[in-house]
Amino acid sequence: MRSEVRTPVEPVCWDDQYRAYVINGFEEAALVLRDSVGWSSNPANKPGSPAAEKVPGLLHAIPLMDPPEHTRLRSLLSPAFSPRVIERLRPRVIAIVNSVLDGLEDEDEADIVADVGYVVAPSVIAELFDVGVEGAELLLEQAPRLVRWMEFDPTPEDFQTTADAAAKLTGFLMPIMEKRNREPGDDFISALVAVEDGMSTEEILTSCFVVLTAGGEAVGRLISLATLAILRDPAQIPHLLADPGRAVEELLRMEGTSKRLVRIALTDHDLGGHRIPKGHIVFIHVLEANRDPRRGPDAHQLDLSREPLGHLTFGNGPHFCLGAALARLVATETLVRLFTRFPGLTSTSREPAWIPSTTFRGLTELPVRLRR
Numbered sequence: 001m002r003s004e005v006r007t008p009v010e011p012v013c014w015d016d017q018y019r020a021y022v023i024n025g026f027e028e029a030a031l032v033l034r035d036s037v038g039w040s041s042n043p044a045n046k047p048g049s050p051a052a053e054k055v056p057g058l059l060h061a062i063p064l065m066d067p068p069e070h071t072r073l074r075s076l077l078s079p080a081f082s083p084r085v086i087e088r089l090r091p092r093v094i095a096i097v098n099s100v101l102d103g104l105e106d107e108d109e110a111d112i113v114a115d116v117g118y119v120v121a122p123s124v125i126a127e128l129f130d131v132g133v134e135g136a137e138l139l140l141e142q143a144p145r146l147v148r149w150m151e152f153d154p155t156p157e158d159f160q161t162t163a164d165a166a167a168k169l170t171g172f173l174m175p176i177m178e179k180r181n182r183e184p185g186d187d188f189i190s191a192l193v194a195v196e197d198g199m200s201t202e203e204i205l206t207s208c209f210v211v212l213t214a215g216g217e218a219v220g221r222l223i224s225l226a227t228l229a230i231l232r233d234p235a236q237i238p239h240l241l242a243d244p245g246r247a248v249e250e251l252l253r254m255e256g257t258s259k260r261l262v263r264i265a266l267t268d269h270d271l272g273g274h275r276i277p278k279g280h281i282v283f284i285h286v287l288e289a290n291r292d293p294r295r296g297p298d299a300h301q302l303d304l305s306r307e308p309l310g311h312l313t314f315g316n317g318p319h320f321c322l323g324a325a326l327a328r329l330v331a332t333e334t335l336v337r338l339f340t341r342f343p344g345l346t347s348t349s350r351e352p353a354w355i356p357s358t359t360f361r362g363l364t365e366l367p368v369r370l371r372r
Contacts, residue, residue: 012272
């Protein structure tokens with residue numbers, strides 16, 4: 001296990017660069033995330049936010065909604081992510097992972113990002129949507145573009161990139177939605193179209209966008225980040241294979257794909273010794289909160305054998321990620337089969353390349369040797 005020197009971080013502090021309060025403490029972050037009355041997730045409530053005008057429609061995505069709209073939409077979406085529905089996907093997830101790894105059998109080297117994570121995850125979403133190979137390719141291409149507007153200070157080009165991606169995906173999904181309305185199947189889109197109380201076309205589309213970015217793009221990043229963490233400490237591999245569920249919880253805690261979540265204060269708050277006025281935004285540093293040293297002297301170290309400490313990688317409270325079970329399933333099946341199939345997996349001499357983002361964590365490539 002690697003040991004590292006850690007500089008103490010204040011649980012709550014003011015950041016002059018971003019003119020915002022930053023939350024690094026686990027309890028403080030969990031408190032804010034649980035409170036849907038005193039804090040807003042909607043970027044339109046951020047002072048001077050251009051989001052509502054620049055990204056029409058995406059503000060109807062469930063992670064960016066507040067009650068009562070959020071409560072209504074979440075209740076409509078929840079059945080599509082029930083444990084029974086997700087468990088029913090396991091055989092297909094396993095088949096997808098095995099097929100992807102089969103394709104690497106004759107190779108000596110591979111890129112975990114391009115050859116594994118960003119193939120497995122979008123393929124699972126394509127299976128969930130039942131859109132075939134063509135759909136999987138489009139989802140893989142457009143998912144990273146959909147989230148460009150969520151950077152801290154998005155440029156006009158970022159907004160345009162997101163709008164273009166949303167338009168392409170809408171053009172692809174609309175005919176499918178119309179067909180599933182006439183001929184429903186056993187898939188996610190059919191389930192949304194068939195909701196009794198009714199979801200608007202825009203709500204169905206944005207829900208598909210959210211599942212794509214959270215389940216396809218983010219889970220793809222998680223697979224490569226988790227692989228990198230294990231390769232940097234190979235003594236963890238037996239723990240992964242002995243108890244995959246416990247190991248993946250630790251990897252989610254230590255290697256989450258979100259750098260920060262944003263909330264806007266709807267009232268005045270006293271938090272961590274600071275007075276946060278109404279209208280101010282706070283950045284929740286998810287990774288720092290998960291590694292909060294107050295949770296234990298070695299909370300900043302990866303230990304796949306430890307009892308789960310709990311984490312905020314999927315959020316907390318009303319906005320807890322609906323797709324958490326699917327993400328766990330895909331990550332677990334991929335990592336276990338990857339390290340089982342290729343026991344000699346090692347990093348190459350090239351350093352991994354990180355995506356340039358103020359909001360997300362991920363790699364642009366992770367070159368590996370498949371065999372020693």
